[in-house]
Amino acid sequence: xxxxxxxxxxxxxxxxxxxxxxxxxxxxxxxxxxxxxxxxxxxxxxxx
Numbered sequence: 001x002x003x004x005x006x007x008x009x010x011x012x013x014x015x016x017x018x019x020x021x022x023x024x025x026x027x028x029x030x031x032x033x034x035x036x037x038x039x040x041x042x043x044x045x046x047x048x
Contacts, residue, residue, distance in 0.1 A: 013044035 018041060022034045 011044040013041055013046035016046055018046060 020034060020037050020041075022030050024030065
């Protein structure tokens with residue numbers, strides 16, 4: 001996947017309370033998904 005045509009979004013998540021729900025179905029996959037969600041929140045300005 002080249003990423004060509006991917007939208008460029010500017011998201012401001014500062015001050016938001018966010019809940020991330022994750023299962024224990026396959027820890028290698030779900031741990032990676034959780035880490036990616038946390039990184040995305042931090043990149044959007046959420047430090048909660």
